Amino acid sequence: MSQELSPIAAPLLNWYRLYKRELPWRRDREPYHVWISEIMLQQTRIEAVMGYYARFITALPDVQSLSEVDNDALMKLWEGLGYYSRARNLKKAAVMIMQEYNGEFPKTCHELKKLPGIGEYTAGAIASICYDEKVSAVDGNVLRVIARVQGSRKNVLLPEVKKSVADQLQKIMPDEAGAFNEALMELGELICLPNGAPLCESCPLKDLCAAYQKDLTAEIPVRVKTMKRRRADLSVFIITSPDGKLALEKRPDTGLLAGMYQLPNIDGFHSDKALMPILHDMDIEPISVTFTKDAKHVFTHIDWYMKAYRVETDHTNDRFIWVTPEERQGSYPLPTAFQKLL
Numbered sequence: 001m002s003q004e005l006s007p008i009a010a011p012l013l014n015w016y017r018l019y020k021r022e023l024p025w026r027r028d029r030e031p032y033h034v035w036i037s038e039i040m041l042q043q044t045r046i047e048a049v050m051g052y053y054a055r056f057i058t059a060l061p062d063v064q065s066l067s068e069v070d071n072d073a074l075m076k077l078w079e080g081l082g083y084y085s086r087a088r089n090l091k092k093a094a095v096m097i098m099q100e101y102n103g104e105f106p107k108t109c110h111e112l113k114k115l116p117g118i119g120e121y122t123a124g125a126i127a128s129i130c131y132d133e134k135v136s137a138v139d140g141n142v143l144r145v146i147a148r149v150q151g152s153r154k155n156v157l158l159p160e161v162k163k164s165v166a167d168q169l170q171k172i173m174p175d176e177a178g179a180f181n182e183a184l185m186e187l188g189e190l191i192c193l194p195n196g197a198p199l200c201e202s203c204p205l206k207d208l209c210a211a212y213q214k215d216l217t218a219e220i221p222v223r224v225k226t227m228k229r230r231r232a233d234l235s236v237f238i239i240t241s242p243d244g245k246l247a248l249e250k251r252p253d254t255g256l257l258a259g260m261y262q263l264p265n266i267d268g269f270h271s272d273k274a275l276m277p278i279l280h281d282m283d284i285e286p287i288s289v290t291f292t293k294d295a296k297h298v299f300t301h302i303d304w305y306m307k308a309y310r311v312e313t314d315h316t317n318d319r320f321i322w323v324t325p326e327e328r329q330g331s332y333p334l335p336t337a338f339q340k341l342l
């Protein structure tokens with residue numbers, strides 16, 4: 001894969017030399033300036049950041065002044081940018097630089113990542129831009145450019161895809177690492193625009209770009225938000241009557257397994273002692289309650305962890321539907337999640 005990307009370095013660097021924007025934090029390679037601008041740019045577009053950046057640097061021109069700033073004054077400088085924890089982390093990191101690094105900004109990506117609020121991307125950006133360390137710095141702009149150049153339909157929101165892009169770029173990183181990383185970001189900001197509207201005719205990579213050549217720029221990059229998985233613990237009861245009937249109930253008409261039949265169950269795991277009153281509330285007088293097995297069932301967005309109990313009772317009630325094994329097979333099919341407990 002890395003060979004595919006190696007041809008992009010030269011045209012990209014040439015383009016950057018000609019077209020890069022003059023931005024205040026690019027006037028020097030001062031890590032303090034790059035750091036503040038990168039943190040501000042995480043949530044706001046460049047045009048909006050300019051004013052905040054100028055005010056911030058005028059009020060707090062170096063790490064020491066940031067480490068000593070009054071919290072209210074810091075919040076005032078950050079007001080309107082949002083994500084106030086980022087401002088608090090800036091100060092925490094400045095204090096750490098003063099105390100643990102004698103006021104000297106750490107010079108490697110590895111050390112930078114130890115500072116509060118500095119993750120993989122920001123550390124890579126500072127280390128490459130200020131010290132030309134050969135590390136990649138992959139943000140959304142870079143992911144978009146690389147996905148299009150490679151014609152990749154992988155979901156760029158997945159951490160493993162980001163990691164793979166970072167690794168591939170790392171392998172082809174030229175000596176001018178800072179300029180290379182900035183060029184990729186700049187290309188994403190100015191030319192390889194999102195939402196299917198890149199300015200390919202002006203792009204230095206168009207001869208190398210799979211998405212451009214196959215007319216796929218509207219489809220790439222692929223961004224699929226994956227929902228967070230949830231976990232639910234359930235205590236499930238296999239309740240049988242003396243004549244061998246099994247207690248079932250119907251699930252609500254909406255939601256997971258809507259309208260299907262299920263074994264009676266309650267949320268959470270409970271002690272043996274706590275199970276008795278729970279069963280009484282279900283109008284069940286157990287003769288015996290025996291733990292039978294643990295089981296897990298995976299749905300699309302939720303994992304059920306189940307503890308099953310076999311409950312023998314000497315009477316049926318109106319609360320449940322009591323079915324024979326034949327009826328269960330024929331008229332009351334159970335979802336797999338419950339079948340695996342029987």
Ligand code: SF4
Pocket residue numbers: 145148149191192193198199200201203204205206207209210211212217
């Ligand atoms: S050719 Fe178009 S799609 Fe490809 S990298 Fe350049 S701007 Fe992006």
